Amino acid sequence: MRFVWRQIPPDRVNHEFLWLSVSVAALVGGAIWLGLGLPSWRCPFLSVTGYPCLTCGATRCSMALFHGDFSIAWSWNPLALIALCGVALFDLYAVVVLLARLPRLRVIDWTTAEANAVRIGVIGLIAVNWIYLLAHHARY
Ligand SMILES: [Zn+2]
Numbered sequence: 001m002r003f004v005w006r007q008i009p010p011d012r013v014n015h016e017f018l019w020l021s022v023s024v025a026a027l028v029g030g031a032i033w034l035g036l037g038l039p040s041w042r043c044p045f046l047s048v049t050g051y052p053c054l055t056c057g058a059t060r061c062s063m064a065l066f067h068g069d070f071s072i073a074w075s076w077n078p079l080a081l082i083a084l085c086g087v088a089l090f091d092l093y094a095v096v097v098l099l100a101r102l103p104r105l106r107v108i109d110w111t112t113a114e115a116n117a118v119r120i121g122v123i124g125l126i127a128v129n130w131i132y133l134l135a136h137h138a139r140y
Contacts, residue, residue, distance in 0.1 A: 001114045005103040016094035016104060023087050030062070043140075052133040052140040054126060055080065075136075079129035 008014060045053035057076035064073035065084055073081045097104055133140070 001107060001111065002109045004106050004108055006106060007103050016097055020091055020094040020098070023091055034063075046140055051137050052130075054130050054133075056133055056140050077129070078132060079125060082125075 040059060043053055043056050045051070046056055055077070058080035061073045061076040061080040062084060064070075064076060065081060070081070073084075093105070096102065
């Protein structure tokens with residue numbers, strides 16, 4: 001696995017622009033939704049089983065994060081907080097490389113072992129987070 005900075009040919013997908021646009025659209029859409037006072041929906045998994053799904057608490061985590069309360073955000077859904085911080089870092093990176101027309105960061109030449117280690121790590125994080133949510137299911 002190697003990290004490289006390289007220019008992206010015009011015929012390739014501009015991931016920085018694409019995913020920055022998606023995250024900004026989601027942020028604006030969420031702000032409009034909340035600004036209009038529209039109701040939040042109840043999680044169907046929670047309604048059926050009585051237990052939180054993998055993403056339960058993510059909306060409340062987001063709202064706590066936007067109010068600057070990291071500990072409350074962490075308590076609602078730790079993995080959602082980590083993901084939101086990762087999206088914020090990615091968006092910052094994307095704005096910089098897009099405005100400055102800089103080379104893009106890419107991770108290349110993954111070995112099978114490296115790819116599997118990342119997959120297992122991600123699945124492990126999701127599992128540990130879900131165990132946390134299940135242990136605190138009474139609050140959802
Ligand atoms: Zn849920």
